[in-house]
Amino acid sequence: MRRDKVFRFVILTFAIGAFIGLIGGLAFGGGSGRSTPRQSAKTSDHSQADATDPSADTSTIYEPMTPERAKAIGANEMGRLLVLMYHHFGPEEAEWTRTPANFRSDLALLKAEGFYPVNVRDLVTGNIDIPAGKTPVVLTFDDSSSGQYRILDDGAIDPDCAVAIMQQAVDDGDWASRASFFCLIDVDSRDREIFGQESVRKEKLRNLVDWGYEVGSHTVTHLDLSKASEEEAVKQLAQSKSILEGLIGNSYEVTSLAIPFGSYPESDSILAGGRYEDITYAYTAALSLGAVPCPSPFSTEFRPLHIPRIRGSADFITDAIKALKKNPGMRYISDGDPITISAPHDLPTELGKLPDDLGRQIIRY
Numbered sequence: 001m002r003r004d005k006v007f008r009f010v011i012l013t014f015a016i017g018a019f020i021g022l023i024g025g026l027a028f029g030g031g032s033g034r035s036t037p038r039q040s041a042k043t044s045d046h047s048q049a050d051a052t053d054p055s056a057d058t059s060t061i062y063e064p065m066t067p068e069r070a071k072a073i074g075a076n077e078m079g080r081l082l083v084l085m086y087h088h089f090g091p092e093e094a095e096w097t098r099t100p101a102n103f104r105s106d107l108a109l110l111k112a113e114g115f116y117p118v119n120v121r122d123l124v125t126g127n128i129d130i131p132a133g134k135t136p137v138v139l140t141f142d143d144s145s146s147g148q149y150r151i152l153d154d155g156a157i158d159p160d161c162a163v164a165i166m167q168q169a170v171d172d173g174d175w176a177s178r179a180s181f182f183c184l185i186d187v188d189s190r191d192r193e194i195f196g197q198e199s200v201r202k203e204k205l206r207n208l209v210d211w212g213y214e215v216g217s218h219t220v221t222h223l224d225l226s227k228a229s230e231e232e233a234v235k236q237l238a239q240s241k242s243i244l245e246g247l248i249g250n251s252y253e254v255t256s257l258a259i260p261f262g263s264y265p266e267s268d269s270i271l272a273g274g275r276y277e278d279i280t281y282a283y284t285a286a287l288s289l290g291a292v293p294c295p296s297p298f299s300t301e302f303r304p305l306h307i308p309r310i311r312g313s314a315d316f317i318t319d320a321i322k323a324l325k326k327n328p329g330m331r332y333i334s335d336g337d338p339i340t341i342s343a344p345h346d347l348p349t350e351l352g353k354l355p356d357d358l359g360r361q362i363i364r365y
C-alpha cells in the first residue's frame with residue numbers, strides 16, 4: 001500500500017472503531033466510553049495481566065514496517081540480549097540468593113534501561129513481541145525454591161516472593177508477566193521440590209502458566225548430565241517433563257531445560273529428543289551458564305541448546321548493561337513488530353549473519 005492509502009486505512013479504521021465504541025458505550029451505559037481496565041493491584045488472572053500489554057491486543061494494526069521506520073526506531077534485531085539466571089530469594093544476600101529488595105531494584109533498573117521480558121520459549125521460536133525500541137531480557141529461575149513463589153496461609157501470594165515482585169512490576173506498567181521457571185522434582189531439600197508447599201504445587205504451576213510465565217525442566221534430581229549414564233539422563237529428561245506436564249494439564253508442553261550445574265552431556269542429541277518407556281520428549285531450548293549477552297535468535301551465532309546466562313546479581317547485571325551501552329551497535333533493539341526482522345545493513349561481524357531460510361520478512365536499512 002502507498003503511504004496515503006495506509007493513512008486513509010488507519011483513519012477509516014479509527015473512525016469505525018470510534019463509532020463502535022460510541023454505540024457500545026450507549027448500549028451498555030458505559031458513559032465514559034472505553035473502559036479497558038488498568039492492572040488491578042493483585043494480578044490474578046491472565047486476561048487482566050494482558051490488559052495493558054499491547055502485544056496481547058489482537059486488534060493491534062501494525063503499520064507496514066519500512067526501512068525508514070526501522071531506521072527511525074534504531075531497530076537491530078540481530079543484536080544481543082540478556083538472559084539472567086536467578087536461584088533463591090531470602091532476607092540475606094548470598095552467592096545464590098537475592099533479597100526481595102535487590103530483586104525489585106533489578107527490575108527497576110532493567111525497566112529504566114529499556115529492557116522488556118520474554119520467555120525462553122518465545123526467544124527460541126523468535127516470537128519476540130515487545131514494544132518498539134526495547135531490548136529483550138529473559139528472566140530465568142532455577143531450583144524452584146519457595147522464595148520464588150510462596151502462598152501464605154490466608155491464600156494470598158507472599159509479596160516478597162519473586163513472582164509477586166514481578167507481578168507488581170507488571171501492575172506498575174511497562175512490563176509483562178514473562179519469565180521461565182526451571183523446576184526440580186525429587187531432591188533432599190523439600191523446599192526445592194516445585195516451590196515447596198506440596199499441597200499447592202499444582203495451583204502454583206497452573207497460575208504461572210495462566211499468567212504468561214513458562215515452566216521448564218531442571219531434571220528430576222538436579223542430575224549432573226556430564227557424569228550420569230545416558231540411560232539415567234534420558235530417563236530424567238523424560239520423567240521431569242512428563243511429571244510437570246501432568247501437574248499443569250491443559251496439554252501444556254515443557255520444551256525448555258536448564259542444565260544442572262551447566263554440565264552438558266557428551267552429546268546434545270539426548271537433549272534434542274529421546275524416549276523413556278512410553279514418554280517421548282524434545283527440548284528445543286537448553287540454558288547453560290556463562291557471562292555474556294545472548295546472540296539474537298535470528299543470527300547464525302544463536303545456539304538454542306547452549307543459551308548463555310548472566311547471573312542475576314548486582315555487578316553481573318550492571319556490567320552487562322554497561323557493556324551493551326558501550327557498544328550500542330551490538331544491542332538488540334526491537335522494531336515493535338513480531339513478524340518482521342529489522343536490522344542495519346552494516347553489522348559488527350560478531351553478530352553473525354541472517355540465515356537464508358528464516359521464512360520471515362526482513363527489513364534492512
Ligand SMILES: [Zn+2]
Pocket residue numbers: 142143218222260261
Ligand atoms: Zn540448579
